[in-house]
Amino acid sequence: MSLNFLKQESSVFAGVNPFEVSDYINQYVDAHALRLASSRDASASLNHRKAGSIDLCRISYGAQAQVICEGLPDIYHVQFILRGHCCYVMSREPVSLPAGHALLINPEEPIDLTYSADCEKFILRVPSNLFNEACIEHRWFKPNESIKFNQTPYKFEEIDSLLYLLKLLCEEAESGTATPQMLQHYNRVVASKLMTMFKHNVPLESPTLQSISFERLVQYIEDNIKRDISAEELALYSRQSLRSLYLQFEKNAKTTPKNFIRQKKLEQVYATLMDPGSRMANVTAVALEYGFTHLGRFSEFYKSTFGMLPSESLKERQTRS
Numbered sequence: 001m002s003l004n005f006l007k008q009e010s011s012v013f014a015g016v017n018p019f020e021v022s023d024y025i026n027q028y029v030d031a032h033a034l035r036l037a038s039s040r041d042a043s044a045s046l047n048h049r050k051a052g053s054i055d056l057c058r059i060s061y062g063a064q065a066q067v068i069c070e071g072l073p074d075i076y077h078v079q080f081i082l083r084g085h086c087c088y089v090m091s092r093e094p095v096s097l098p099a100g101h102a103l104l105i106n107p108e109e110p111i112d113l114t115y116s117a118d119c120e121k122f123i124l125r126v127p128s129n130l131f132n133e134a135c136i137e138h139r140w141f142k143p144n145e146s147i148k149f150n151q152t153p154y155k156f157e158e159i160d161s162l163l164y165l166l167k168l169l170c171e172e173a174e175s176g177t178a179t180p181q182m183l184q185h186y187n188r189v190v191a192s193k194l195m196t197m198f199k200h201n202v203p204l205e206s207p208t209l210q211s212i213s214f215e216r217l218v219q220y221i222e223d224n225i226k227r228d229i230s231a232e233e234l235a236l237y238s239r240q241s242l243r244s245l246y247l248q249f250e251k252n253a254k255t256t257p258k259n260f261i262r263q264k265k266l267e268q269v270y271a272t273l274m275d276p277g278s279r280m281a282n283v284t285a286v287a288l289e290y291g292f293t294h295l296g297r298f299s300e301f302y303k304s305t306f307g308m309l310p311s312e313s314l315k316e317r318q319t320r321s
Contacts, residue, residue, distance in 0.1 A: 006047035018044040037064040051173035052183035055125035069111040084119030130191035
């Protein structure tokens with residue numbers, strides 16, 4: 001199989017100084033630091049394409065290069081070594097990645113990669129929300145903590161169907177005919193494919209008739225409190241009908257899922273407004289962050305819950321500080 005990911009249509013640089021490539025990546029993709037053994041006669045190239053929420057990059061520095069990054073929030077990186085070799089320092093232990101190997105790096109994990117002068121890599125940059133959505137779609141039990149992939153290199157022959165899928169995604173992204181909706185469909189398939197082929201901390205068990213506990217539902221709401229969570233999403237996550245979900249909330253919280261979610265959001269807004277260490281300077285910013293777009297109704301809900309307007313909470317915090 002030819003692994004010519006990203007063709008001339010996606011070329012950004014060809015035969016340039018490696019730091020030009022690095023500057024572009026820092027501006028449009030990820031923040032990192034580049035160190036070169038020698039930049040003399042180095043000829044770097046970069047192909048880059050956005051495909052929905054996923055970034056596709058094909059990079060060659062043309063010199064021995066070290067890339068360092070403290071770790072990126074909410075972004076997973078899949079490194080595919082096409083030529084040469086790469087050394088990844090993980091927990092102070094070096095892991096060698098020759099051509100024909102892939103490795104997935106989790107968010108927040110420090111990145112320390114050293115590439116040989118002849119190394120060429122293809123990088124898949126996947127936002128964490130795609131994996132979260134895959135768990136919801138397939139009814140996989142996402143852990144309370146973030147999704148963590150094992151730091152195990154994979155040979156290309158072990159993931160050949162994934163490579164075919166990525167090659168197709170590159171072609172669609174470069175075709176100019178793929179709609180944003182089509183690319184987002186591809187994104188969902190890629191995220192699901194990565195979760196079925198790479199090892200991680202999410203059990204991929206078949207759905208059962210037993211629904212999850214109410215405590216776990218509450219934890220799911222708290223973990224996703226800034227999103228617009230619907231009752232339908234909770235029913236899908238908990239593997240039960242909408243009617244059963246409403247009965248579960250009536251039994252355990254004496255209210256509906258919608259009211260319960262709103263109450264949890266209001267509690268977070270209150271905690272933020274009253275927190276002296278919060279950087280939020282105004283009520284509107286806090287309300288919007290937690291999904292309250294109708295500020296009049298938000299103020300009514302807030303006052304009926306806490307006995308004061310949100311602006312009064314903010315003033316009280318400022319007085320205390």
